[in-house]
Amino acid sequence: MRTGIGYYNLEEDEFAKIKTSKDLYVESVNCILNTTPGELPFNTDFGCALKSLLFENDVFYLERSASYFISYALEKFEPDLEFVSISVKVVDPSSHLIRLYMTLKIKETAETFDNTIQIIL
Secondary structure, three states, X not given: OOOEEEOOEOOOOEOOEEEOHHHHHHHHXXXXXXXXXXXXXOOOOOOOHHXXXXXXXXXXHHHHHHHHHHHHHHHHHOOXXXXXXXXXXXXXXXXXXXXEXXXXXXXXXXXXXXXXXXXXX
């Protein structure tokens, strides 16, 4: 089971707190999905290639490709998680806003949790 220290949280106005496994995994998934490969000079492989879909007009292709990119990135960079389901929906094609619905399972504890993320491509 992972434990760690989370830093300043504006919503709860606290500087540091102990985070649980689920919180740390959610944070890790957000970091992976919001980082573009090549963005980090010391680890150019790290991240998810979602930004490559920025000018994709075909909604079906965008959702399928995004699901693939997300699955690939999370399996590679977060091996402690198992994917129960991943669903990608385009919220607004003109603003390039997508919403990700994920059900993830922590392999070590078999704990399952849902995570919803909005990303602007």
